[in-house]
Structure formats: C-alpha cells, structure tokens
Amino acid sequence: MQRFSLISLIGNALSGHRRWGRFWRDATPKRRYDVIIVGGGGHGLATAYYLAKNHGITNVAVLEKGWIGGGNTGRNTSIVRSNYLWNESGALYEHALKLWENLAQELNINLMFSQRGVLNLAHNLADVRDAIRRVEANKLNGIDAEWLTPGEVHEFCPIVDISPHARYPVMGATLQRRGGVARHDSVAWGYARAADSLGVDIVQNCEVTGIMRENGHVTGVRTSRGTILADKIGLAAAGHTSVLASMAEVRLPLQSHTLQALVSEPLKPIVPCVIMSNAVHVYLSQSDKGELVSGAGIDAYNSYSQRGSFHIIEHQMASLLELFPIFSRVRVMRTWGGIVDVCPDASPIISLTPLNGLYINGGWGTGGFKSTPGSGWVYAHTIANDAPHRLNAAFSLNRFTSGALIDEHGAAAVAH
Amino acid sequence: MLRICCPWCGERDELEFSYGGQAHIAYPRNPHALSDESWAQYLFIRDNPKDVMHERWMHAQGCRRWFNVTRNTATHAIAAAYAPGERPPAPPVAQD
Numbered sequence: 001m002q003r004f005s006l007i008s009l010i011g012n013a014l015s016g017h018r019r020w021g022r023f024w025r026d027a028t029p030k031r032r033y034d035v036i037i038v039g040g041g042g043h044g045l046a047t048a049y050y051l052a053k054n055h056g057i058t059n060v061a062v063l064e065k066g067w068i069g070g071g072n073t074g075r076n077t078s079i080v081r082s083n084y085l086w087n088e089s090g091a092l093y094e095h096a097l098k099l100w101e102n103l104a105q106e107l108n109i110n111l112m113f114s115q116r117g118v119l120n121l122a123h124n125l126a127d128v129r130d131a132i133r134r135v136e137a138n139k140l141n142g143i144d145a146e147w148l149t150p151g152e153v154h155e156f157c158p159i160v161d162i163s164p165h166a167r168y169p170v171m172g173a174t175l176q177r178r179g180g181v182a183r184h185d186s187v188a189w190g191y192a193r194a195a196d197s198l199g200v201d202i203v204q205n206c207e208v209t210g211i212m213r214e215n216g217h218v219t220g221v222r223t224s225r226g227t228i229l230a231d232k233i234g235l236a237a238a239g240h241t242s243v244l245a246s247m248a249e250v251r252l253p254l255q256s257h258t259l260q261a262l263v264s265e266p267l268k269p270i271v272p273c274v275i276m277s278n279a280v281h282v283y284l285s286q287s288d289k290g291e292l293v294s295g296a297g298i299d300a301y302n303s304y305s306q307r308g309s310f311h312i313i314e315h316q317m318a319s320l321l322e323l324f325p326i327f328s329r330v331r332v333m334r335t336w337g338g339i340v341d342v343c344p345d346a347s348p349i350i351s352l353t354p355l356n357g358l359y360i361n362g363g364w365g366t367g368g369f370k371s372t373p374g375s376g377w378v379y380a381h382t383i384a385n386d387a388p389h390r391l392n393a394a395f396s397l398n399r400f401t402s403g404a405l406i407d408e409h410g411a412a413a414v415a416h
Numbered sequence: 417m418l419r420i421c422c423p424w425c426g427e428r429d430e431l432e433f434s435y436g437g438q439a440h441i442a443y444p445r446n447p448h449a450l451s452d453e454s455w456a457q458y459l460f461i462r463d464n465p466k467d468v469m470h471e472r473w474m475h476a477q478g479c480r481r482w483f484n485v486t487r488n489t490a491t492h493a494i495a496a497a498y499a500p501g502e503r504p505p506a507p508p509v510a511q512d
Binding site: 240242243246251252253254255256300301302303304305309310311341344400401402403 | 417418429430431434435437452453455456457459460461462463464465466469471487489490491492
C-alpha cells in the first residue's frame with residue numbers, strides 16, 4: 001500500500017500528481033474464497049479489513065453490485081456519535097467511536113474526522129427528562145455526555161434561537177463533545193485500500209443473484225460475473241439485506257424504506273457542530289465545503305427506489321427554519337435518497353442465521369454510518385469464530401423470539 | 417409524492433394517508449397455543465419484497481378508513497386499491 005505522507009505529497013506534487021497509484025486492485029473474482037462479503041459499503045469493507053487484520057483470514061472477496069461507496073455509505077449525513085440510551089447500544093457504538101478516534105492513522109488516509117460535538121436539543125419537559133436520563137445513562141457507561149442549559153447552548157452554538165418565544169423553545173440540550181462528522185467516501189476508500197493491501201479482493205459491478213446451499217450449509221453465490229464458491233457468506237447490504245436473505249429462504253424482521261437527505265448551496269462557516277432535534281425532527285451540520293447537510297426521518301412506505309416523496313423534504317425544511325430562521329434565504333442544492341433497512345426495535349442485527357455459514361449484518365436503519373468501524377470489527381469476529389463477539393451477542397436474530405429487544409426508538413437521541 | 421386512490425373518496429395525495437405495512441396478516445387463531453417462534457413470526461417478521469406488495473393504508477385526513485393497496489416497491493407504481501376483506505385483484509400487476 002502506498003503510504004500517504006508529507007514526503008509522498010511533495011514528491012507527487014513535483015511530478016504533477018500523475019503518479020499516484022490506484023487505491024486498490026480491480027480484482028477479477030477467483031473460483032473460491034474462504035469468506036465472501038456481499039456489499040462493498042463501509043460495513044462490508046470494514047468487515048473484510050478486520051477479517052484480514054484481526055483474524056488472519058485473507059482469502060476474502062467483497063462483492064459490490066455497483067461501485068465502492070455508491071450506496072448508503074455515500075448517501076448518509078456522516079454523523080458520528082455514541083450517545084445511545086441502552087447499555088448494549090452504548091457499548092457497541094462507543095466501541096465504534098473509540099475506533100474512529102484512531103482510524104485515520106490506522107488506515108493512513110485523511111478521513112476528515114472532526115469531533116466538533118453533537119448537540120441534541122430539548123424543546124419540552126418530556127424532552128428534558130429523557131435527555132437528562134440519557135446523559136446519566138451515558139456517563140454510567142463511560143460515554144462522554146453533558147447537559148447544557150439554554151445559555152450554554154447559545155454559547156456553544158450561537159445560531160440556535162433560544163428566545164423563550166420561539167415556536168419550539170430550546171430548554172436545553174445534551175452535548176457529546178467527542179461526536180462529530182467524517183468524510184464518508186474516504187471511509188469506504190480507506191477500508192477498501194487497507195483491505196486490498198492485506199490480500200482481500202474487491203470486486204465491483206458484481207451483483208449476487210443467488211445463494212447456493214447444500215445440506216443446510218452455504219456453498220457459494222451466483223453472481224452477474226459467474227459462480228463463486230465460499231464456505232462463509234456475510235451479508236452487508238443495508239436496504240437489500242432482505243432481498244439477499246430471501247435467496248436463501250431466510251426471513252428477517254426488516255422493512256426497507258427510503259431515507260432522504262439534502263445539502264444547501266455552500267456557505268461560509270456558520271454551523272460549528274452537529275445539531276439534532278428529536279421533537280422538531282431534523283438534524284444539521286455543515287460540511288467542510290460549506291454546504292449545510294440535513295436529514296430527517298424515513299419515508300413511511302416500503303421502498304427500494306432510492307427516491308422519496310417531496311413533502312418529507314418540505315417538512316424537514318419547515319422544521320429547520322423554525323430552529324434557524326437565519327437560513328430562510330438559503331437555497332437547497334441537491335436532495336437524494338438511500339434505502340435503509342429498519343428493524344422493529346431500531347437496533348441492528350449482527351448475527352448468525354438459521355443457515356450454516358450465512359451471516360447477516362443489517363437493520364442499522366437510519367444510523368449505520370457512525371458504527372462502521374465497530375460494526376466491521378464485531379461482524380468479522382462473528383464470521384471468523386462462528387459465534388458473536390460479546391458486543392454483538394445481544395444484537396442476534398433470536399432477540400425477536402426471546403423478546404429481549406433493544407428498543408432505541410426515540411431513546412437513541414433521534415427519532416427513527 | 418404518491419397518488420393513492422381511496423376506495424371511498426377517490427384519488428388523493430399521499431399526504432392524506434398513513435401507512436400500515438403488509439396487508440392480509442391475520443391475528444393468530446389460537447394465541448394461547450402459539451410458541452415463541454410463532455409469536456416472533458406474527459409480531460416482527462414481514463415480507464419485504466423488491467417487487468409487488470400488498471399493503472395497508474388509512475385515509476387519515478379523509479374518511480379515516482383502512483384499505484389495501486397493491487404497489488411495486490421498486491417503481492412505486494400502484495396497480496390497485498381495494499377494500500378490506502376483498503382479495504387482491506389477480507393478476508396483481510404486470511411486470512415491467
């Protein structure tokens with residue numbers, strides 16, 4: 001792997017930046033692999049990387065039906081945080097956040113990871129009580145969390161309207177200072193590049209069309225680029241997890257929906273942190289290019305179309321302007337949608353399945369990006385050992401039978 | 417924005433409706449006899465096709481009645497809307 005450094009930058013500048021190497025090989029699929037990961041987004045690539053790095057399994061292919069980073073990895077609002085209410089979620093997301101804090105160094109790539117702080121606004125007494133409860137729960141789990149009064153909110157983020165006559169008065173906010181944003185494409189590219197250097201094959205334009213089985217065990221996949229054999233198959237396909245699982249006749253408690261997001265025209269720096277509001281239902285940050293990045297909730301109906309209804313955007317903008325009247329003249333530049341797979345309890349499934357050798361990592365719903373490193377870490381462990389890591393044992397499929405759901409609806413600092 | 421045809425009120429914007437997920441899920445006939453696995457199936461497991469789906473909608477800002485819609489989840493094309501108790505029209509929808 002070509003190391004990025006000041007010296008390599010100067011050297012390549014002198015040669016007109018024409019000699020930078022490819023990030024990863026354009027692999028042609030082999031006949032057989034130990035592990036196939038279906039889905040070349042952040043989660044799938046991270047899984048392949050940790051399979052190679054932590055478990056020494058390098059005969060791995062990542063099959064991507066489109067191009068790397070073209071799915072939800074490149075469509076999210078790039079927020080990273082770990083302020084989840086329940087112990088199981090807190091442990092999982094905090095593990096991910098700790099990996100984030102050293103990830104750019106480890107992958108030797110600029111992830112533009114910026115711990116600029118995540119504010120979650122409270123607008124009514126119920127919000128305040130829930131928020132303070134979550135702050136205390138986070139602290140007990142060793143996750144940094146603070147409660148800010150309206151004055152402190154104003155000090156931290158001056159553009160929030162804290163006047164008592166606002167339509168949605170700000171009665172305080174929780175703050176996770178270690179939360180922030182990262183450049184999502186870089187995360188996919190960084191993991192792809194690092195996994196490739198450890199021997200993982202990254203195969204793009206390769207759509208899985210069937211999962212082959214024999215005696216209750218997977219034997220390989222049929223793809224648009226031919227049949228590929230494997231002992232273990234890990235699904236990491238976000239919104240299309242159900243479609244893939246159905247090829248192996250595995251039914252999952254997932255529903256796919258469109259989640260939309262948008263950016264404004266670029267502005268000078270004005271939003272210094274990530275701001276989320278559960279009650280008003282919008283979240284906002286500003287990219288380093290200057291665009292305001294904003295998202296809200298899912299479109300209500302099941303969809304695989306990657307486009308949603310415009311009234312969701314209108315509602316989201318109305319919410320945004322209630323909180324930040326200052327943006328009333330800002331123009332929307334671009335909107336888009338991605339397909340998210342939502343679980344009944346708004347928590348992910350990282351699990352073995354009833355079919356031997358088939359693993360699933362899905363159900364992240366609207367919150368998958370922040371957990372990319374941690375998700376890959378525990379999923380690689382699950383696949384390598386054929387048993388869950390202690391951090392994802394509670395996120396197994398059998399929780400829907402046992403009833404031990406991890407209900408993060410609303411509890412997780414943002415409505416899903 | 418979907419345009420949905422309420423069987424009683426006619427075609428309206430999606431804004432007037434709320435979504436109820438997969439249609440034709442019957443309450444278990446003998447709930448006391450159900451195993452945990454069967455409860456999980458009934459409560460949590462739903463079809464999630466990238467294809468034609470029969471689903472429930474409610475005309476929340478109109479007659480407030482529930483009904484069923486046959487819709488393609490990949491194209492959003494609506495093939496039919498029909499009252500509860502009725503069977504989905506067959507063939508459900510032409511594939512494109």
